Amino acid sequence: MAEKTYPMTLEEKEKLEKELEELKLVRRPEVVERIKIARSYGDLSENSEYEAAKDEQAFVEGQISSLETKIRYAEIVDSDAVAHDEVAIGKTVTIQEVGETDEEVYMIVGAAGADAFAGKVSNESPIGQALIGKKTGDTATVETPIGSYDVKILKVEKTA
Missing domain, CATH: 3.10.50.30 (Transcription elongation factor, GreA/GreB, C-terminal domain)
Incomplete structure (x- = not known):
């Protein structure tokens, strides 16, 4: 079965690529650092900073996955x-x-x-x-x- 394509202009694809780069090079490392800091607070079972950072990590990874799919299956419309x-x-x-x-x-x-x-x-x-x-x-x-x-x-x- 063929994958869904995402029709878009070249400019739209370039915008998605920049957004993906920002997520991978800036947001992802920031979240990883927040997780490290929150872990240093000790007991993870009652660590709200750790839970918040893990939730943010899941959100960022979901955005990355979604953008990678859209870029991979982009259909450039002229x-x-x-x-x-x-x-x-x-x-x-x-x-x-x-x-x-x-x-x-x-x-x-x-x-x-x-x-x-x-x-x-x-x-x-x-x-x-x-x-x-x-x-x-x-x-x-x-x-x-x-x-x-x-x-x-x-x-x-x-x-x-």
Whole structure:
């Protein structure tokens, strides 16, 4: 069975690689040092510093494992390989909900690069799934857990 791939831009992959490097070279050694210090306090059965450091170690190792998997199975998407007006990972899309006047702008990214506060939506999100493959002028139906709504694609551009 094929492993899951993680579609992303080259920039997203490079960001993940930097994050992984930070975890391995900075955070991991810091946690190991905290564990050593906490061990020096003696009895581990009632040592809250030791327990906290071990919990943090598990968290950091989980992050490292997750990032290594995403990087190993990264599928680099070249937004230049699709039509200039077609929505794809690496494109910025301006949409308008049908019947509304406000415009919304989203960058379509792989799941690893999603950041709703920065306007970066995943290709796996409801809006990302609805928009991928559509072109300027198309209408897309966004299916959400609380209902669906239609949006018109006003503009598609390569993300700078």
